[in-house]
Amino acid sequence: xxxxxxxxxxxxxxxxxxxxxxxxxxxxxxxxxxxxxxxxxxxxxxxxxxxxxxxxxxxxxxxxxxxxxxxxxxxxxxxxxxxxxxxxxxxxxxxxxxxxxxxxxxxxxxxxxxxxxxxxxxxxxxxxxxxxxxxxxxxxxxxxxxxxxxxxxxxxxxxxxxxxxxxxxxxxxxxxxxxxxxxxxxxxxxxxxxxxxxxxxxxxxxxxxxxxxxxxxxxxx
Amino acid sequence: xxxxxxxxxxxxxxxxxxxxxxxxxxxxxxxxxxxxxxxxxxxxxxxxxxxxxxxxxxxxxxxxxxxxxxxxxxxxxxxxxxxxxxxxxxxxxxxxxxxxxxxxxxxxxxxxxxxxxxxxxxxxxxxxxxxxxxxxxxxxxxxxxxxxxxxxxxxxxxxxxxxxxxxxxxxxxxxxxxxxxxxxxxxxxxxxxxxxxxxxxxxxxx
Numbered sequence: 001x002x003x004x005x006x007x008x009x010x011x012x013x014x015x016x017x018x019x020x021x022x023x024x025x026x027x028x029x030x031x032x033x034x035x036x037x038x039x040x041x042x043x044x045x046x047x048x049x050x051x052x053x054x055x056x057x058x059x060x061x062x063x064x065x066x067x068x069x070x071x072x073x074x075x076x077x078x079x080x081x082x083x084x085x086x087x088x089x090x091x092x093x094x095x096x097x098x099x100x101x102x103x104x105x106x107x108x109x110x111x112x113x114x115x116x117x118x119x120x121x122x123x124x125x126x127x128x129x130x131x132x133x134x135x136x137x138x139x140x141x142x143x144x145x146x147x148x149x150x151x152x153x154x155x156x157x158x159x160x161x162x163x164x165x166x167x168x169x170x171x172x173x174x175x176x177x178x179x180x181x182x183x184x185x186x187x188x189x190x191x192x193x194x195x196x197x198x199x200x201x202x203x204x205x206x207x208x209x210x211x212x213x214x215x216x217x218x219x220x221x
Numbered sequence: 222x223x224x225x226x227x228x229x230x231x232x233x234x235x236x237x238x239x240x241x242x243x244x245x246x247x248x249x250x251x252x253x254x255x256x257x258x259x260x261x262x263x264x265x266x267x268x269x270x271x272x273x274x275x276x277x278x279x280x281x282x283x284x285x286x287x288x289x290x291x292x293x294x295x296x297x298x299x300x301x302x303x304x305x306x307x308x309x310x311x312x313x314x315x316x317x318x319x320x321x322x323x324x325x326x327x328x329x330x331x332x333x334x335x336x337x338x339x340x341x342x343x344x345x346x347x348x349x350x351x352x353x354x355x356x357x358x359x360x361x362x363x364x365x366x367x368x369x370x371x372x373x374x375x376x377x378x379x380x381x382x383x384x385x386x387x388x389x390x391x392x393x394x395x396x397x398x399x400x401x402x403x404x405x406x407x408x409x410x411x412x413x414x415x416x417x418x419x420x421x422x423x424x425x426x427x
Binding site for chain 1: 257260261269271273274288323347368371416417420
């Protein structure tokens with residue numbers, strides 16, 4: 001400090017200053033107080049206003065925006081990339097890829113292990129007015145706006161209300177279509193194995209399920 | 222602070238540029254990062270000064286409590302520190318003094334709230350004493366005699382004297398205490414006169 005630059009009318013007395021400084025040296029702040037305080041701040045580093053200031057606030061806001069964007073992108077990405085690459089001749093390979101993808105997703109989201117983890121049934125999407133708000137028995141329709149990109153990759157089997165489906169062992173809501181792509185929908189009375197025929201209502205509901213067996217009838221008119 | 226001054230501050234970079242004196246620079250960095258090592262250095266640089274101020278104005282037990290409370294407040298309010306408006310030590314002592322007076326009032330040890338009125342009334346000055354515990358000091362030692370005379374000063378005079386000895390200018394003391402500079406000057410004059418007379422009477426002229 002540069003004291004007294006505006007206080008020339010009150011000159012300091014050297015002797016008084018000396019006595020004062022000696023008195024102060026005899027009465028230092030107890031070290032235990034400093035240690036206690038430092039222990040407090042180290043034990044609670046996030047407390048006492050950490051993160052104040054506009055820079056910290058801006059950083060937090062930016063991080064939040066990034067997280068939201070990533071979350072939205074994650075929800076909008078194809079729920080199963082296997083549907084793009086699946087073919088009847090590569091079922092095993094497709095399954096392997098899908099499981100690895102899902103294990104990665106599971107590790108991030110801790111969602112139940114399912115091929116359809118990031119599906120429209122996910123809670124985050126329930127709040128949207130699109131297909132998740134529909135009754136479960138209704139066939140999902142192609143979605144509008146931003147969800148369209150997601151559904152566009154999946155929409156053909158969904159919109160076309162497939163007649164023949166094959167149950168996939170261990171998967172409750174996921175079925176194989178005639179062209180080898182996957183179709184996701186809750187079909188309560190579907191058999192656990194083999195092919196079956198779905199009789200859809202005009203409203204998109206399911207009128208009847210007819211088990212077929214191991215042989216598909218996809219080529220039938 | 223007005224909107225205009227805030228805007229001026231933004232354009233002039235006030236609040237972004239680190240301050241000049243080392244302790245204020247440390248506090249500026251502590252405000253930004255919250256690092257315990259920075260707080261440690263601040264406490265080591267200024268802690269003794271603060272503690273001695275509190276000790277001289279109150280007593281040992283009270284000073285220890287206040288000392289910890291002040292630093293906790295520094296942690297809690299570090300985002301409020303503006304290096305463009307005050308040096309760290311000025312800010313620290315302002316926190317300390319405010320806490321001290323609040324606590325003295327709460328404990329009903331504050332015997333008057335009208336410092337300025339008492340300033341012109343020597344009889345009133347005597348009523349501004351708090352009651353330091355260090356009241357039994359031997360008479361035959363210069364240091365001890367100084368302690369006794371210092372602690373015998375009225376609260377307001379003692380405060381002004383200690384703050385001046387801590388390196389604060391009249392302007393700084395005025396900011397810390399919220400009292401006008403002329404009043405501070407008057408208190409300093411009374412304090413110095415009393416100290417010099419008492420010491421000379423006991424030990425002869427310096």
